[in-house]
Amino acid sequence: MLNSFRQSMAWVHTWFGLVLGFVLMVAFFFGALSVFDREIDRWAIPETRFEPQPMPSYDNLLKQVFADLKPHPLDMAATAERVIGDLPAPETMPMVGLFAYTTHRDPVLRIGAEFAIPNKPIDPKDDHLHVHGWATIDPRTGAALPDDQLKIGSNWFYPMHYSLQVHWKNIGVFVVGLAALVMLVALVTGVIMHRKLFKEFFTFRPKKRTQRSTLDLHNMTGVVALPFHFFFAFTGLVIFASFYYFPVSGTLLKPLHDRHEVIEAEHTGLPHDEAGVPAELASVDAMVAEAKRIWAERDMAGEVGLLMIEHLGDANGYVSIYRAGSDRVALVGEGIHFKASTGEVLREEPPSDPVGAVNEFLTGLHLQHFEHWTLRWLYVAGGLLGCICIATGFVFFVEKRKQEHAKRRLQGCRLVDAMAVTTVTGMVLAAVAMLVANRLLPDAMPGRGDWEKWTFWGVWLLSLLHALWRSAPVAQARSNPAWREQCWALALACVAAVLLNWLTTGDHLLKTMLLEPYWAVAGVDLSLLACALVSVFTARRLARTVEVKQASRIGGVAYE
Amino acid sequence: MMVSASRGAIISRILAAIFGCYAFVWGVVALGVAALHGAGVEYHAAEQAMMMLAFLLYLGLFLWTFAAASVRRVWLVLAVGSAVMLAAAWQLQRMIIG
Numbered sequence: 001m002l003n004s005f006r007q008s009m010a011w012v013h014t015w016f017g018l019v020l021g022f023v024l025m026v027a028f029f030f031g032a033l034s035v036f037d038r039e040i041d042r043w044a045i046p047e048t049r050f051e052p053q054p055m056p057s058y059d060n061l062l063k064q065v066f067a068d069l070k071p072h073p074l075d076m077a078a079t080a081e082r083v084i085g086d087l088p089a090p091e092t093m094p095m096v097g098l099f100a101y102t103t104h105r106d107p108v109l110r111i112g113a114e115f116a117i118p119n120k121p122i123d124p125k126d127d128h129l130h131v132h133g134w135a136t137i138d139p140r141t142g143a144a145l146p147d148d149q150l151k152i153g154s155n156w157f158y159p160m161h162y163s164l165q166v167h168w169k170n171i172g173v174f175v176v177g178l179a180a181l182v183m184l185v186a187l188v189t190g191v192i193m194h195r196k197l198f199k200e201f202f203t204f205r206p207k208k209r210t211q212r213s214t215l216d217l218h219n220m221t222g223v224v225a226l227p228f229h230f231f232f233a234f235t236g237l238v239i240f241a242s243f244y245y246f247p248v249s250g251t252l253l254k255p256l257h258d259r260h261e262v263i264e265a266e267h268t269g270l271p272h273d274e275a276g277v278p279a280e281l282a283s284v285d286a287m288v289a290e291a292k293r294i295w296a297e298r299d300m301a302g303e304v305g306l307l308m309i310e311h312l313g314d315a316n317g318y319v320s321i322y323r324a325g326s327d328r329v330a331l332v333g334e335g336i337h338f339k340a341s342t343g344e345v346l347r348e349e350p351p352s353d354p355v356g357a358v359n360e361f362l363t364g365l366h367l368q369h370f371e372h373w374t375l376r377w378l379y380v381a382g383g384l385l386g387c388i389c390i391a392t393g394f395v396f397f398v399e400k401r402k403q404e405h406a407k408r409r410l411q412g413c414r415l416v417d418a419m420a421v422t423t424v425t426g427m428v429l430a431a432v433a434m435l436v437a438n439r440l441l442p443d444a445m446p447g448r449g450d451w452e453k454w455t456f457w458g459v460w461l462l463s464l465l466h467a468l469w470r471s472a473p474v475a476q477a478r479s480n481p482a483w484r485e486q487c488w489a490l491a492l493a494c495v496a497a498v499l500l501n502w503l504t505t506g507d508h509l510l511k512t513m514l515l516e517p518y519w520a521v522a523g524v525d526l527s528l529l530a531c532a533l534v535s536v537f538t539a540r541r542l543a544r545t546v547e548v549k550q551a552s553r554i555g556g557v558a559y560e
Numbered sequence: 561m562m563v564s565a566s567r568g569a570i571i572s573r574i575l576a577a578i579f580g581c582y583a584f585v586w587g588v589v590a591l592g593v594a595a596l597h598g599a600g601v602e603y604h605a606a607e608q609a610m611m612m613l614a615f616l617l618y619l620g621l622f623l624w625t626f627a628a629a630s631v632r633r634v635w636l637v638l639a640v641g642s643a644v645m646l647a648a649a650w651q652l653q654r655m656i657i658g
Contacts, residue, residue, distance in 0.1 A: 001573060001626050008626045178578065184619045234615060241611035246589045249607060252646065253593055256653045260603035355605040359612065 013189035016182045017393055023179035025390045025423045030161035032383025035376050038105040039520035040153030044438045046505040049518060050107045055304040056139040058284035065142045066098055071115045071131040079131045083119035093117060099308045104326040104371050109139040150449030173244050183233035190222055211399040218392035221385045228382040235366040268347050270337055271316035279315040282343040291321040291336045309340060318346055326371040331364040394420035406477035414474040418467040425486035426463025432493040433459040439500035487539035494532035498525045569631055577625040580638035585618045587645030594652040
């Protein structure tokens, strides 16, 4: 496109990196937080601060819990728009399928069910016509947690990581997907631009002027964590590929896919459809015991992670029991399926074919259901290195151009810098402010979770307005004081969150670390304090940064 | 700026890189799944294999879109390629199902 191959690649790196960088920053930061999503949940919902629990007994506890579970009003409303005629009353809908899911880090248990409806769909191709119900329960008692309590870690930060919480037409998922592709592009073009890969591994000159040391840091973080970044962007895309990005099986190749499903159902012996004959459910606990015995026989003794029942109450019903994958990287369920009415084994899933095994390993390494705390922290470090790489990219973009923009009275740098403030300090501030709101809002407040979400968006918006309002100096080639000010605000918010956690729950760090160790909460508190320290350090450092008046080109690198 | 391309040409390349390459990879994935399955590979194995291949191909095509000398040729390859592959995948599916 441009004069040379390297210049073209540099152009792609600069401009795609800049525009999608803002999205990548969100994906990397909230991805890093998602590594500890369950722990953040515990911090945000103090009633659930107890030890992780195994899957409870179905016969003695879950059976009754599911009997009480009703279609969720939200899904009732959503389904009503897809069908002809009015839906029957929720109490009358028969439950035809259910699941219960837990991990080695979950004190609480997520459950869900499908309810059959007689209505025909408006769109004849709409073949999944069920109303869903869901709940989170305390597996020790079966008591449901209030629906209003937002799981800030697993239901807000984690979906933010892959969807930006923009759910309309799945736009968010596609934007994040494009950003992930651009991450791959940026890594390849970055390497093409530089060539001195080995040297950059060890080069960081913090005492040089901002532009030089920023570029050092950008290159170093990019190169040091290159395999990590490439791997996560790539596997993130693969995880969503068949459902969102290339849904061939649901569209163009649907006939082929559906034909395969029917053949597979015959092959596996698991009934594809209902028989239409009612049947009782045998003891599920006995099936769980049998599944555990079979796993132990394969030298893979373990707990149940996922329990599912298909065609519930029908003669074709079957119970599927999957292992919790806490002792290996690959996401293998070792599923064992039982006939629901008798408890006889219908099918033991065979080991995956090579392609499936590779896929399970890749997605497993991204989704990390395994139990390995050191590796978990390395993931956080990798994610934060990615954030540094992207943020220094923004800073370098601005530093390189702001002298020239000031001379030519352009506002581009000013805007990019304000956006950078918003996606760096503003984003962290929004996340921490949400935790502060979580501790300040009254427990019984209706729509409490929604207020937490509005706090998040509100603070983020304020940080943008603040950054824009304070941005005038950038147009004169100086720096935006919003960086420093938001660092101070962040430090305050972090300390406030830790103190509020102590005041409202009595769980101070001495208690959670030493007296009655509960590392989920202690870890969040310690991370908040670490964040406060980094913010204070950064704010003080920014205050004494000497403005460099003279702009000069950096040799050896084509960056236009 | 050392840009020697016109604004229109740059926009054309950006659209080609994002949407043109997407359509092309769609074609490859659809044809690949149909062909592999037709050749006896289990459906989901074929699907997963193509999904993993898809993004490496997308990455390569994306870079090629900006490296190629002629944006016209880029569009021609992407448009004709995706149309042909989608049609071929559809035809192959009909043959397999019979």
